[in-house]
Amino acid sequence: MTISRRARLLAAALCAVALPVLTGCAAAAPAVPPGPPPAATAPLTPADVSAWLDGMVPAALDRTGIAGAAVTVVRDGEVVAAGGYGVAGDDGAPVDPAATLFRVGSVSKVATAVAVLQQVEQGRIDLDADVRRYLDFPLPLRFEPPVTMRHLLTHTAGFEERVRGMIVFDGDPGPVRDTVATDPPEQVFAPGTTPAYSNYGYSLAGHVVERVTGEPFAQYVQHAVLDRAGMTSSTFTQPLPPRLAGRVADGYAAAGTPAIGFESFRDVPAGALTAPATDLARFASSLLGTGTPLLAPQTLALMQRPALDAGTLGPLAEGPRMTLGLFDEGRDGRTVLGHGGDTTAFHSHLQLHPEQRVGVFVTLNGTGRAPADSLQLRSALLDGFTDRYVPAPATVPAETTGPAEPGPGAAERAAAVAGRYESARSPFSTFLDVLNLMGQTRASAGPDGTLVLSPGVARTEPVVYREIRPWVWQEAGGEQVVSARTEDGRVTALGAESAFTLLRTTPVRDSAVVLPVLAASVVLLLGALVAWPAGALARRRYGVVAPVSPGRADRVATGLTRLGAGCAVVAVAGWAAVVGAVSGLVDVPVPVLYGMQALQWVATGATVAAAVAVVTGARGGIGRSRTAGRVLVLLGLAGTAWVALAFGLLTPDLGY
Structure with missing residues (x-):
């Protein structure tokens, strides 16, 4: 499934990344704009396409350290080229575009959209009806306008992101109903107004297919979409059935690292498809209307048109818009539709040129040496193919x-x-x-x-x-x-x-302000936590009498402040570890999260104690230097409390 590129660049520790993030953004210069794409000049023939791919892909794999790739090209229902490059796994076996299976991630969503539209054709699903009419569990929604299947297929249902349990290695993710009915994400946008990519939305669509067909999602899609399109080596089943299990490529999360295990995805309809490149060529032909029909021509045309307009999207409709399952990937006036897919280790993209009845699929079984290597390789290949083989319109609007x-x-x-x-x-x-x-x-x-x-x-x-x-x-x-x-x-x-x-x-969430404040707060609190025992040891060594506290209230406030400072520093480190684990798709036990919140509550509450300590100390005549020290600790606690309150660290909902 597509895991946001933004999410893939998340840091594993909050404090460690604060300064690099800020200085990196400030120092970077805008990229030099690329030149205009050339008009297509090469013939789209098996010989030319194969030669072009053979000259490009192996060199790109060597440069990036990606283990292997498979590419297929179709036109008018015929395979123009099918190439395997590099190796499929640790055994060194070469990639075979017809035999080697790849995990294609969110390309799965296109098959799910087809399954939904088949039910629309049969009158079982209404694209614009309240989706809750099809469900067998209560779906809590915040906004009054109903969520429809149109919203689910265009990522505009308004659901926030959830990642817990996204991947189960070498296991069974369980029924789709359990996935969508258990702790569903909050609806944070009004339906139809704000595109926000959602795996949950497609899982919900897949469960609706289950409800109206009476079949488990993977079973229905197998016979109604995959087998029907001739994709006989493809499946949504996880783990893989025995007949296919030995054919899947090893996946490499980074160049030079061991292969990871088989990734079973919780959101089956959103990202569980496993397939060879040649099967995706057949699927592309069906989507272009030149292969085995999966949808009626009028439904296929509906799938290729933007599905929402300015009536709900407002000015955002001026930019690229989703169709019912496909992204608008137009280039230089050309009509291009497509969908990408990323897992931890596999990276794929299906692209369609409806007017030319041409389809391209590329899939990789590694991420590369740098996080963006796989994305850049796919983009270079797909854009290069378009510029070389797909004629640009004579005039661009x-x-x-x-x-x-x-x-x-x-x-x-x-x-x-x-x-x-x-x-x-x-x-x-x-x-x-x-x-x-x-x-x-x-x-x-x-x-x-x-x-x-x-x-x-x-x-x-x-x-x-x-x-x-x-x-x-x-x-x-x-x-x-x-x-x-x-x-x-x-x-x-x-x-x-x-x-x-x-x-x-909002200003209170601006990272340009919040990150330096957080970093400064941690430094202040760490300094205080070192200074307090160091001062006590120095006084003991040199026989200096400890300062007298102005009173009981001051002693209590000071003690709570010190406790809060320690909890705040531990909480920052702990949250950084939690974020790092979640970013690596590792589930964090709920008791650990409760412990982190307990520390954060103590630290946040200690802000009040620190303020009291400043007041009692100043009134008690503790001196300017000690008062200044207390003020700095108060600022440090206030800074960490700001982050906790502004970014949900104290929210009672520990689902994620």
Whole structure:
């Protein structure tokens, strides 16, 4: 399944990353815009495509340290090229595009969308009906407008991110119903308004398929989608059935590391598909209407159109929009639809060119030496293929290219966007809200009306965007489009890709402020925790009489302050370890989380005791230096309390 690239870059420790994150963003310079893509000039023939892939993929694998890859290309229902590169596992066996199985992650969602649309054709599911009519459990929702199947398939149901139990190594994730009915995520956005990628939403859609067909999801999809399309070596079953178990490639989370075990995904409809590259070629042909039909032509056309409009999305509809299961990946005026998929170790992408009836699938069984290696390899291959083999339109609509010079008010609009943003795909209601400290995007305005996002959308480096029409910007020399949503004259969100939105942070959540405050707070508290015993030892050694406390209230307040300072430092270290574990998809026992919250409550409550100690000490005449020391401890405790309150570390919901 697609695990947000933003989430993959999360740090394992809060304090350790504070300064690098801040200085890294400040020092980076915008990337040099790429040149315009060339017009397609090469013939889409087996000989040319195979030669092009043979010249590109092996070199890319060597450069990145990715173990293996498989690529297939189809046109008009026929396989143009099918290549295997590198090795499938530790035994050194070469990748076979027809025999080697890959875990394709969120490419699975496209098959789930097809299964849903089959039920729409049969009248069993209404795309615009309240989805709760199909469920056999209560689904708590915060907003009044009903969640519909259309919302689930376009990632606009409004659910926050949940990650607990996402992966079970070499195990059975259990029934889909248990996944969706047990501790469902909070609904944090009104349906249809804010694209926020959601594995839970697709699992819910898969359970609806189960309800209306009377079959387990994996069983239904096997005969109605996979087998029907000729994908006889593909399955959603986890662990793999015996007939396929020996064919799956080993996966490598990083170059040079041992292969990881088989990843069973909790959200089966969202990411459990295992398949060889040639089966995905057959699936692509069916989606293009040139292979075995899975949907009626009118339903297939519906699946390829944007599924929401400005009626609910508002200005965000000016950017790329989801279809019923596919992303808008248009390039240089070409119509391109697709879906990527990432697991811990496998990285895949299916891309369709409906007008040319061409499909491309690429899959990798390793991440590479750097976290972005697999993404960059896939992007280079898919973009390179499009530019080489898919003709660009003779004329590109003016609204997709914009004026040669910025229009009136462009600089003011870019300035209005400036600020910090966080991903809508986040766990806002749980303690993992603290992850939003690590993944914020900084928007800044150039003097020429350009907009700079640091980092750019789905990038690791800053990207420059220029306005192509009011409140819509396009990557300079590239394809990416960003649109802004305003409320009461203030920019509140940026539409970024079809299923991702950036939300403006509030001042109390701005990482440019919060991270330095947190780092300074920890330094102050650590200094105090060292100074207190060190001072006592020094007084004992040199026979200095200890300062007299002004009274009982001061002694109690001082003792509680010291207890709170110790708890605060331990809590910061503990939360950092918890975040690191969760980022590595390791489940943290609930008692550990209760213990962390207990420490955090003591530390937060000690802020009051520290304030009392400052007042009683000042009134009792303890001296300026001791009063100043108490004030610094108070500031340190207040800083950690700020983070705890602003980012959900004290929330009673320990699900994540």
